[in-house]
Amino acid sequence: MNISNRRPSFVEDEDEGESVPLLSRLAKEEKTPWYQKPNLRMLYLVMIPTCLGTEMTSGFDASMMNGLQAVGAWEHFFQHPHSMMLGVMTAFYPLGGICALPFVAPISDTLGRRRSIVLGSLLMLLGALLQTASQNFTMFVIARFILGFGIPFAVIAASSLIGELSHPKERPIVSSLFSSSWFIGAISAAAVTLSTFSMSNNWAWRIPSLLQLTPSVLQLLFIRFLPESPRWLVAKGRHAEALAILTKYHAEGDEDDEFVKMEYAEIEKTLELESKNAKSSWAEMVATKRMRRRVLIASFLGIATQSSGNGLISYFLAPILDSVGIHDNRTKNLINLAIVSWAFVNSTTIAVTVPRMKRRIAYLTCTISLFCIFSAWTAASAIYSTTGSIVAGHAVVALMFLYSPAYNIGYNALAYTFMIEVFPYHVRSKGLTVFQWWGRTASFLNQFVNPIGISAAGWKFYTSYCLFLLFEIVFVYFFFPETANRTLEELAFLYEGDEIRHQQEEEVEHEIEIVRARSRSRAPI
Known part of the structure; x- marks a missing residue:
């Protein structure tokens, strides 16, 4: 891509009427689709088992636990767990994640994204094997704790790696697909439990437990083909390796491609400026107003992604269906499969x-x-509870299907995309750790409390979610920044004020001019 003498470093976007950095504009104007670029195409294909696969494990776990509640052999083996005991069995998975999170950011930032994925995969592999071999309640919940302990290492590193490796043009979409891959695991688990629920022996639940190791095995097999994050390499002083990766995948090996030279210059200068103006420490996360605002947004988003009613469908579909008159186990498993599909x-x-x-x-x-749909869901549940109306019961099921796209618009498609954009590189792993900590804490509390609340209060329990959803609308309106249509480096100083942003722009622009001058000096006369 030859860009010499095309535009100044910042140009006016004709559609948006605002100043757009040149690199974002050039990425947007790239005409060759990714699937016609062999190296980039291969990179995205390798990301499927190695990066997207980490979310498949979480999806498999949620759907499997949902399905097992309608598997007679599992119910019999664990003596029909309900209320508090069922809450413990589901909640130990996020509890493991909470305990792991203090170690995730240091390992990801020190050892690299790829090694962090490997560590998480090995832990999840161990957890799945122990869960399969469980001989009692205690062994089962310990296995789930180990599974939960391993998942943050893989998820945080994989989501960072996707954002830091992808071409700027496709980065938001690939990051969004990361969350949607959760449903691949969920569909697989729902299909497996539907196939095994009628088995009369313990393999009815051991087979789904064993298959939970599949995503981890795929990550371990394919991770060798995935490159390391160029930004991590630059931060570690391995500049030549970083430039080589960008050249191979963003320029199809063209060492003279000016877009990649500009991209590399932007990464290098921005990380250099970040290191001058901030320290990568936990204290910095609350040291300034701008960082506290980032932490507030990450904390809210972590809680909201797990406390918007989705945990009810993901983990406790069976008792919800019981509450509206659907008791047949096969029907429950079919609805579970239909919902996740x-x-x-x-x-x-x-x-x-x-x-x-x-x-x-x-x-x-x-x-x-979500507020409108969940309010209607609560009303329909109340009507069924008081009148026994079959129509109201069916309405609850229909609203579950409507809930899915409403949730996915923001909390699935954009959660990791938005977090990667809000946090600059030097605190990105820590920012994602904050997001994960609050998310897994909320998940732990919800999974423990939900079965108790459903059992004790029925539809009245849902009103707490309606109130929280109303709060979410207010928070998003007043606190969420706009981050669309920018590279990660252009967003690095989102809250830092005009002075430092102008300094970044000037240094990057100076580096771009050097790149252009070198290109012109080599151009044939």
Whole structure:
């Protein structure tokens, strides 16, 4: 891509009427699709088992635990767990994640993204094997704790790696597909439990438990083909390796490609400027108003992604269906499979379309839709509870299907995309750790409390979610920044004020001019 003498470093976007950095504009104007670029195409294909596969494990776990509650052999083996005991069995998975999170960012930043994925995969492999071999309640929950302990190492590193490796043009979409891959695991688990639920022996639940190791095995097999993050390499002083990776995958090996030279210059100068103006420490996360605002947004988003009613469908579908008169185990498993299959279809469609939207518009659409749908769900449940209306019971099931795309617009498609954009490189792993910590804490509390609340209060328990969804609308409106249509480096100083942003722009522009001058000096006369 020859860009000499084309534009100044910042240009006016004709469609948006605002100043757009040159690199973002050039990425947007790139005409050759990714699938016609052999190296980039291979990179994205390798990301499927290695990076997207980490979310498949979480999806498999949620759907499997949902399905096992309708598997007679599992119910009999564990003496029909319900209320608090069922809460413990599901909650130990996020509890493991909470305990792992203090170690995740140091390992990801020190050892690299790839090694962190390997460590998480090995832990999840061990957890899945122990879960399969469980002989009692204690062994089962310990296995789930180990599974949960391993998942943050892989998820945080993989989500960072996707954002830091992808071409700027496709980065928002690939990051959004990361979350939608959750449903691949969910569909697999739902299909497996549907196939085994009628078995009369313990393999009815041991087979799904064993198959939970599949994504981890795929990560370990394919990780050798995945390059390391260029930004991590630059931060570690391995500049030549970083430039080689960018050249191979973003320029198809063309060492003279000026776009990659500019991209590398932007990464190098921005990381250099970040290192001068900040320290990568936990204290810095709350040291300034701008960082506290980032932490506040990450904390809210972590809680919201797990406390918007989705945990009810993901982990406790069976008792919810019981509460509206659906008691047949086969029907429950079929509904579970149908819900996750529909969720995969709409989440994938949303993942390739919503990232083109403004972030604030997408999140407001998500939260307002969720509030309306969940309020209707609560009302329908109340009507069934008081009148026994079959129509109201069926309405609850229909609203579950409507809930899925509403949730996926924001909390699935954009969660990791948005977090990667909000946090600059030097605190990105820590920012994602904050997001994960609050998300897994909320998940732990919800998974423990939900079965107790459903059992004790029925539909009245749902009103707490309605109130929280109303709060989400207010928070998004007042606190969420707009981050769409920028590279990660252009967003590095989102809250830092005009002075440091202008300094960044000047240094990057100076480096770009040097690149252009070198290109002109080598050009044939």
